[in-house]
Amino acid sequence: MKTIFNLFGILFIPFLASAQTEKQSIVLLEEVSNLTYTTFNTEHQITSETFYEVTSAFNTLNGKKAVLMANEKPLEDPVNTTYNSIEQDASGMTLKIRNIIPAFMFDSYSNMQINLASGDFQVPLNFRKDQQLSNLTLKISASITPITHTIEYKLKERRVVKKETVNTPAGTFECLVIESKTHFLPKSDKDGISKQWFAPGIGLIKQVHYDEDGTMTGMTLLTGINTSEVSSGFAQN
Known part of the structure; x- marks a missing residue:
C-alpha cells in the first residue's frame, strides 16, 4: 500500500507543478500603470478619450485581477471617476470596463456620463476558429444629474473569427x-x-461597430500604454 501511495505521489507532483506553472504564467497588465483608449466617430474625429490608471493587481484563486480607475479627458476637470476591472485565468478574460461600450454612444450621449452599469464581458484566450461563444447582455448607464437612462446592450451569435496582428x-x-x-x-x-x-x-x-447596412458607426482604439508613473497619475500621450 505504501508503494502504491508513493507511486501516486510521484505521479501527482508533476501535475501540481504543471498547474502552478500555468497559474504563474498568467500575465495581466504586468508593469502597466496607465492605459489610454480613444473613441472615433464615422469621420474619424475623436469623440472621447479615457485614461485608465491601474490602481491595484492581485492574485485570485485561479488567476489574476487588475482594478482600473477611469477618468475622461481633460484631466484638469475630470468627470465622475469610475472603477473597472479585468480578470484573467487559464481559460479566458472577464472584463467589467467601460471601453467595451460601442464608440458611437459616446457621441450620441456626449452631454452625459456613460458607464457600464452591469454585466461581465467574457473572452476566451485559446484560439479555435468559428468557436461559438455564449450570448451576453450588458447594461449601460447614461446619466446627467439627476436623470439616468439605462440601455440594454445584447451581443448575440458571438464567435471567434481569427487571430490577427494589430498595429496601434x-x-x-x-x-x-x-x-x-x-x-x-x-x-x-x-x-x-x-x-x-x-x-x-x-x-x-x-473595437469597430457597424450598423445593419454595414456602415461603420464608430471605433474604439487603444492609443497609449505607460509602464512608468507620471506626476498626474495618468499617461500623457
Whole structure:
C-alpha cells in the first residue's frame, strides 16, 4: 500500500507543478500603470478619450485581477471617476470596463456620463476558429444629474473569427478577433455587427461597430500604454 501511495505521489507532483506553472504564467497588465483608449466617430474625429490608471493587481484563486480607475479627458476637470476591472485565468478574460461600450454612444450621449452599469464581458484566450461563444447582455448607464437612462446592450451569435496582428499607436499586439450581432433596448437604428480585437494580458485593443447596412458607426482604439508613473497619475500621450 505504501508503494502504491508513493507511486501516486510521484505521479501527482508533476501535475501540481504543471498547474502552478500555468497559474504563474498568467500575465495581466504586468508593469502597466496607465492605459489610454480613444473613441472615433464615422469621420474619424475623436469623440472621447479615457485614461485608465491601474490602481491595484492581485492574485485570485485561479488567476489574476487588475482594478482600473477611469477618468475622461481633460484631466484638469475630470468627470465622475469610475472603477473597472479585468480578470484573467487559464481559460479566458472577464472584463467589467467601460471601453467595451460601442464608440458611437459616446457621441450620441456626449452631454452625459456613460458607464457600464452591469454585466461581465467574457473572452476566451485559446484560439479555435468559428468557436461559438455564449450570448451576453450588458447594461449601460447614461446619466446627467439627476436623470439616468439605462440601455440594454445584447451581443448575440458571438464567435471567434481569427487571430490577427494589430498595429496601434500603443504598440503591436497579437489578437483574437470576435464578431457578434448587436441589439439595443430601447430599439436603436444602430443595431448591427460588433468586431473586437482582444490581446491576452491587456484586454481590448480595438473595437469597430457597424450598423445593419454595414456602415461603420464608430471605433474604439487603444492609443497609449505607460509602464512608468507620471506626476498626474495618468499617461500623457
